[in-house]
Amino acid sequence: MQINIQKLQSISQRVRDNKLFEWLVVSVILLSALLIGARTYVIPGSIITLMHWLDAGITLLFLFEIVVRFFATEQKKYFFRSGWNIFDTLVVVVSLIPIEHSELALIGRLVRIFRVLRMVSIIPELRTLLNSLLRAMPQLGYVVLLMFIIFYIYGAIGATFFAHINAQLWGDISISMLTLFRVMTFEDWTDVMYETMAVYPFSWMFYLSFIFLTTFAFLNMVIGIVVNVLEDEHAREKQAQDKIDGKATLDDIMLELRSLRSEVAQLKSNQGKSN
Structure with a gap:
């Protein structure tokens, strides 16, 4: 059997x-x-x-x-x-x-x-990618929170200064934040910028600083977090698969090394006593 x-x-x-x-x-x-x-x-x-x-x-x-x-x-x-x-x-x-x-x-x-x-x-590669994204969620949550704070600050500034220019885009803080999301994704954001520049010539600084903080800085932070977690996930996947297949994992090897060191130390101790 x-x-x-x-x-x-x-x-x-x-x-x-x-x-x-x-x-x-x-x-x-x-x-x-x-x-x-x-x-x-x-x-x-x-x-x-x-x-x-x-x-x-x-x-x-x-x-x-x-x-x-x-x-x-x-x-x-x-x-x-x-x-x-x-x-x-x-x-x-x-x-x-x-x-x-x-x-x-x-x-x-x-x-x-x-x-x-x-x-x-x-497909193991897809599984590793999804697991990495799920494991990165706690760290990405802080990035999202910080991004929300930036959105909120810029949305309040936009609603304060640009509401009288175009109420459909800057009427209140919630609409302003939606407009800023449009700016962040580069969806005809120059049209929004030129409209406010007609009244406030230096308002381009508002848009460029916002794009730098959100699109460039935060995007690189997200990429860095995901890449680090992806590397850890590759190591975990390999270790888990080795364990399932009955192969020696890194933890098993380290445990065996510690055991060998303990035995060598015991032998040396016994040899010292006999001498």
Whole structure:
């Protein structure tokens, strides 16, 4: 029995690591996305029937892929510790439930839409990018808070000095902040600037200083935070994958080194006592 399980695990690992199988799953996810888009059009009944069978086949292939990944994992208890594995399994399980013609049909459609997100869990690079963004959120939150303060200050200044020039753009602080967002994204911002420069010739300093603070300074801060977190995430992903595959991780190596040092120190101590 043990030999059969090991053989099944070995076969599953070969299938999982096969590039052809990976590209097949990616292609099926893309096909699933196209089917979701096709359902938004008015199509003949015969095509709808074909799409229904295709959808069933896609769900079965996804189930097969989840099973392969589960059996390919050496330490099964770590499989469901991954949020992506839980997400993939839930999506597939809910897709298998026949709720298309029931009151829960809307949930079924939403689950099929979220199947496109499986592209992230299949492609490690996309998974690493998304995990990095999520981990960077706490640090980015402070950047966003500081940016809001800058927006608020400049919005109050704009509403104070430019409201009589164009109330639609600078009528109050909330509208002023929306106008500043337009300036930050360079959406016809020169038209806004030239309109106020007709009354206040030096108002260009207001816009240029705002653009420097938000578009240049804050953008570089965001890029720096994301790059640092991305590097950390690459290291964490590698360590987690090594742990799942049963390989020695950096923590294991460090622990073994400490143990070896302790043993060497003990041997030296014993040798000193014997002398």
